[in-house]
Amino acid sequence: MGVKSKAAAAILVLLMFLGSLWLQGGLDYHWDTCLKGYNQVNKFHQLSNSSGADAAEDPRILEGCPGQTFQVSMLLTHLLAAPAYSSDVLLQPYLSSWDELVKFMESLGPMVGLISKEIETKTSVIRQLALLAEENPDAELSPDVHSINSGNTDVGTKNNAEASGHASAYHSVRSMIWVELNRGLVDFHHQTDSGCRTLLRLHRALLWLKLFLEKLAETPVAGRLRSPSELCREAYQRTLANYHTWFVRRAAELAFIAMPERGFFFRLVCVQNQDQLSTVLTRVVEAIEEVYNRTQKALEENGMLDLP
Template identity: 80%
Template sequence: MGVKSKAAAAIVVLLLFLGSLWLQGSLDYHWDSCLKGYNQLNKLNQLSNSSRTNGAEGALVLDACPGQTFQVSKLLSQLQAASTYPSDVLLQPYLSSWDELVKFMEALGPMVGLISQEIETKTSIIRQLALLEKEPEGELGPDLNSIISVNTEFGTKNTLEVSHHTGGYHSVRSMISMELKRGLVDFHHQTDSGCRTLLRLHRALLWLKLFLEKLAENPETGRHRSPSELCREAYQSTLANHHTWFVRRAAELAFIAMPERSFFFRLVCVQNQEQFSSLLNRVVEAIGGVYDRTQEALEENGMLDLP
């Protein structure tokens, strides 16, 4: 066996190994049902024109994309709901938007499970903290590791609806204020506080925002770069700055197996780059609103570098 063949075989074995560690469940592409009689861009344009006619900005409403687990319509509605309060982010729709983004990442292939599984762990931490805040105050001490170890069934997607809880974990700013008052945020040592966990999600959101921005771009040369290349580039300028060498190498391998651009069209039920760009720009704008508000809240409280 030649050197190149051995190297290729080694990469395949490593990818399979990483996939077994980082992804649970199977992948279902549903290739054929998505585009039957469905043109999402026409609905997008109609809604946009209607909003201009009525003089209202309005919320973007999209139909479900048949045959897909990830639904861009749900993602947009949750992102918009998270930005209901001025200068703040509601945590329940914020976490629900991450549920959709996890489905998006899982659709890209088993290797991206490295990141999506870690994100699910982070959203579960905040959901459990919100649940346990209902307990008597004396039971919510600074030992957050013991808190996170119980009620693990609430770590599954969409199990705990934080919107029904109006306490400290109602919004980003209320969580920051409450955890600071209770001494739950350590600026020098690693903890599983909600604020530290939010910071990790916040960094990942910037990566996805940048990746989607790049996917939406129409190059001057007429040649689109591959999603694999764009995702790697977005990762290198964001999450890679906070990951260990091993995680960076594993992520690089994950991006190699990313689907081609046509797969993304099917994933959101569009037929060409023009429709894709129009839809993605709305998603990026919604993500940007949530990201900017979270960034401002964390920066005001000196939390952008929590260990």
């Protein structure tokens, strides 16, 4: 079977997969909710932080890449603005980082672009929750909207002084965790649409992309450069594959077959060779790692690494 035939088969399998998720209620929000979330992005509370000001003058910031929808410079700017305080992550630049990563995935073609749609629904969930919290800062979130089991108000609640002091419940990762635990919105035994559960899914996907970009940045001392398809599949097998069913794993691996060759990534970030690509991606990977480690610590401290 040729590459085109495999790509066609992959499209069919992925469409069947997404359709099955829709029928089973596996997608967090319907497509119209996703689009609504995007239309409301500009209404999301714009949060200030000293790291954002520092990022504007940070020498690690890259220049823009003309003609590309995905801008690695914007991704790096958002990632550098996300860390806050000693161990927190601001949600606004965190979600903006995901906006750029979605563009990155969509640029890799319709196969990987389909996967990015699920990411969009998850960022929309957190944005919708943030908007509700902005409109009703003192009210409980409606259980009929979020399917919350309110019987877990005593589970793993941790009083985080930094988080509780924020004006917005969804100001940062730790403020969101603190508020949702205290309101009983996190269910440790049943699936819900809480911000914490949604963040965990994004967190796992971020590790996958981090490992992929890390591998793509590697320059072997000897031997050939491995194909992006091979690297992406390997990163997936080490991360997201651990949480997916056999069917989902097969669909994902078929999608990676249609991934562009390495030269495409040179053009995507406006570099000429592997050494330059390595320099750019290493900066991005380091920024992702800082955000990932902070989020990992916050989730782990509150026993949220295995939310259903």
